[in-house]
Amino acid sequence: MKHKLLYKYFNDDDFLKISAAIKKAEKTTSGEIRVSIKDSAPFSCKKLTVRQIAEKEFYKLGMNQTRDRTGILLLLLLQERAFYILADEGINSKVKQDTWDKIRDEIQSEFQNGNFTNGVILGVGKIGEVLTQSFPIKPDDTNELSNEVVV
Secondary structure, three states: OOOOOHHHHOOHHHHHHHHHHHHHHHOOEOOEEEEEEEOOOOHHHOOOOHHHHHHHHHHHOOHHHOOOOOEEEEEEEOOOOEEEEEEOHHHHOOOOHHHHHHHHHHHHHHHHOOOHHHHHHHHHHHHHHHHHHHOEOOOOOOOOOOOOOEO
């Protein structure tokens, strides 16, 4: 069965809740948040680090093509029990890595308590708060990337 592990941790309602959290977070920022959840790393990526896999996914999703380079990806690899927050260069020029490390730690805490959907939603909300401070919504802002969870 495809996505066997995925549906051990999440259900379709969870994906809708995460998408709604992304939409809510993006109401106050020009940043673009994506969440990608995979059962495991693709076979071709088995020797790569979680960051390298996140970079591949980032480019595959076209996240490097936002107007102000303000895309940010939250990638989860369930089998590897790993996740990564990867921000584009526009964000990295204003937000330090330790900001993402703190959010990562909060997400990790939720995951350790078995709260996977809450962990992702918490992370999306915190990412949205950070983006709103550095990248407030612009009058001509458009939603450049889908808010749907990538599985």
